[in-house]
Amino acid sequence: MKPFDSKTKLAEAVFQDFNLLRVISRFGIFPGFGDKTIGEICKKKEIDPVFFLIIVNSFTNKRYFPSHELADFSLSQMVSYLQKTHTYYLDFQLPLIGDMIDNLCNNRNPENKKLMVMKQFFSAYRKELTDHINREEKITFPYVLRIEQIFSNSESIQGKESDYDMLTYEKEHDNVEEKLIDLKNIMIKYLPEPFDHEMVIRILTELSWLEKDLNEHSRIEDTIMIPRVKIMEVGIRKRF
Amino acid sequence: MSQLKILVLSLSNIIRLGIQQSLSDLNIGAKVYLSSEIDSAKDIIEKLKISLIIVDENIASANEFEKLTTNPDLKILYLSFRSADIFEKMHININQKELGEKLREYINPGKDIKNQEGEKGLSKRENEVVRMLSLGAGNKEIAQKLHLSLHTVLTHRKNIIRKLGIKTTSGITVYAILNGIITIEEATI
Incomplete structure (x- = not known):
C-alpha cells in the first residue's frame, strides 16, 4: 500500500x-x-x-x-502527541470500559455474583496502566525533552540525566498489555452464564480497540522515539 | 513466562532490518533488538537478558565474538551465506515458514507443536495448582503442600498458561473464581 x-x-x-x-x-x-x-x-x-x-x-x-x-520532526511534538494519547486512555477510554464493566457486573437481570470479579480484575489492570503512564509522564518524557534540548544546544550531560537512559526505558517497557490480553481471553472463553451478551460484545470491541491503540502507541515509542533519542545520546557522549 | 528477547547482530543494516521485519511477521511476540557491533551487543545482552542472538557469520568469525558466548543459557543462531550444514545455522535464503519452524525448534528443542494440539481442559493436578496460585501461594509453597518438586510445579504452570491462554496470576485467579475453583471471598486480586 x-x-x-x-x-x-x-x-x-x-x-x-x-x-x-x-x-x-x-x-x-x-x-x-x-x-x-x-x-x-x-x-x-x-x-x-x-x-x-x-x-x-x-x-x-x-x-x-x-x-x-x-524523520526530521521535533521530539517535543512527538511527546505532546503521546501525552494526548495518554490523556485519551485515562480520561476517556478506561472510564468508558470501566462504566460498561460496572454495568455488566451490577446488572440484576440476570443475576450472577461471580461476574463481580471482572470488575476487580479490570480495576487492577486500570491501575497498572495508569502507573505505567504516570511513570512515562514523570520520568521518560521529561528525559526525552531534556536530551533534545541538550543535543540542539550543544550542552553536555551532567548530574541526574546520566542515571537514566533509553536502554533503561526499553527494559521497563514490556508487557503492559498482558492483563489486557488475559481480560479479553477470559471474556471470550470463560464467562459463565448468565450474563448480558450484548454488553460483553461491546466491551470486547472497546478492549480490542484499546489493545490496538496501545500497540500502536508503543510501536511509535519503540521504532521512532527510542532510536532518535539513542542517536542523540550517542552524539552527546561523543562530545567528551 | 518471560518474553522472548532476540538480538540481531549484523554489520548490514539491510540484513538487520530484514530479519527484524521477518520476526515481527511471525507474530511470536518476541521483542527484537538490533546491533551492528560486538561491544554494544554485549551491553544489550547483559542489561536486557537476551535469550537468542541471530548473528551474521561475518561478524561471528571475529575474535571478540567469543566474549558474547560465555553465558550457557544464551542461544546463538548463525546466519550463513554459504550453507546451513548444521542445526545452529540458517541460510540467508530461508523462507518465512522455514524461519518460523527453525525458531520453534530452536527455542523449544524436542517439542513437537502438533502433539500439543487437541489437549483440552486442565488435569486434576493442574486444577489444584490453579487453586493454590489463586489463593496467593508461591511456587515453593505449592511444591511443599502438593508434595511435588519445584521443577514439576513450574511445568504445571507452563502447561496451565498454554492451555488456558492466561498469562498473569491475577488472570488465573479470575478464571478460578468464574469456574468455581475458589470463591470470590477467598481471593485477592
Missing part, C-alpha cells in the same frame, strides 16, 4: 481505516472535513504535516517506517 501524502484526501484515508477517526481527533480534527487534502487540513489547523503523516501512516500500515528525510 502506498503511504498517504499531503495530497491524499483525508476522507479517503479514513475510508481505508475507520479507526483513524479516533487518532485524528487527537489533533482536533473531527468528521465534516469534506474533500480537503491532508496538506490543506494541516495548514488550516496549524499542524506539522510531516509529523501528522508519520502518525497516520504508521497507524494504518504496520510496516511503515518514516524515510530519513521524513
Whole structure:
C-alpha cells in the first residue's frame, strides 16, 4: 500500500481505516472535513504535516517506517502527541470500559455474583496502566525533552540525566498489555452464564480497540522515539 | 513466562532490518533488538537478558565474538551465506515458514507443536495448582503442600498458561473464581 501524502484526501484515508477517526481527533480534527487534502487540513489547523503523516501512516500500515528525510520532526511534538494519547486512555477510554464493566457486573437481570470479579480484575489492570503512564509522564518524557534540548544546544550531560537512559526505558517497557490480553481471553472463553451478551460484545470491541491503540502507541515509542533519542545520546557522549 | 528477547547482530543494516521485519511477521511476540557491533551487543545482552542472538557469520568469525558466548543459557543462531550444514545455522535464503519452524525448534528443542494440539481442559493436578496460585501461594509453597518438586510445579504452570491462554496470576485467579475453583471471598486480586 502506498503511504498517504499531503495530497491524499483525508476522507479517503479514513475510508481505508475507520479507526483513524479516533487518532485524528487527537489533533482536533473531527468528521465534516469534506474533500480537503491532508496538506490543506494541516495548514488550516496549524499542524506539522510531516509529523501528522508519520502518525497516520504508521497507524494504518504496520510496516511503515518514516524515510530519513521524513524523520526530521521535533521530539517535543512527538511527546505532546503521546501525552494526548495518554490523556485519551485515562480520561476517556478506561472510564468508558470501566462504566460498561460496572454495568455488566451490577446488572440484576440476570443475576450472577461471580461476574463481580471482572470488575476487580479490570480495576487492577486500570491501575497498572495508569502507573505505567504516570511513570512515562514523570520520568521518560521529561528525559526525552531534556536530551533534545541538550543535543540542539550543544550542552553536555551532567548530574541526574546520566542515571537514566533509553536502554533503561526499553527494559521497563514490556508487557503492559498482558492483563489486557488475559481480560479479553477470559471474556471470550470463560464467562459463565448468565450474563448480558450484548454488553460483553461491546466491551470486547472497546478492549480490542484499546489493545490496538496501545500497540500502536508503543510501536511509535519503540521504532521512532527510542532510536532518535539513542542517536542523540550517542552524539552527546561523543562530545567528551 | 518471560518474553522472548532476540538480538540481531549484523554489520548490514539491510540484513538487520530484514530479519527484524521477518520476526515481527511471525507474530511470536518476541521483542527484537538490533546491533551492528560486538561491544554494544554485549551491553544489550547483559542489561536486557537476551535469550537468542541471530548473528551474521561475518561478524561471528571475529575474535571478540567469543566474549558474547560465555553465558550457557544464551542461544546463538548463525546466519550463513554459504550453507546451513548444521542445526545452529540458517541460510540467508530461508523462507518465512522455514524461519518460523527453525525458531520453534530452536527455542523449544524436542517439542513437537502438533502433539500439543487437541489437549483440552486442565488435569486434576493442574486444577489444584490453579487453586493454590489463586489463593496467593508461591511456587515453593505449592511444591511443599502438593508434595511435588519445584521443577514439576513450574511445568504445571507452563502447561496451565498454554492451555488456558492466561498469562498473569491475577488472570488465573479470575478464571478460578468464574469456574468455581475458589470463591470470590477467598481471593485477592
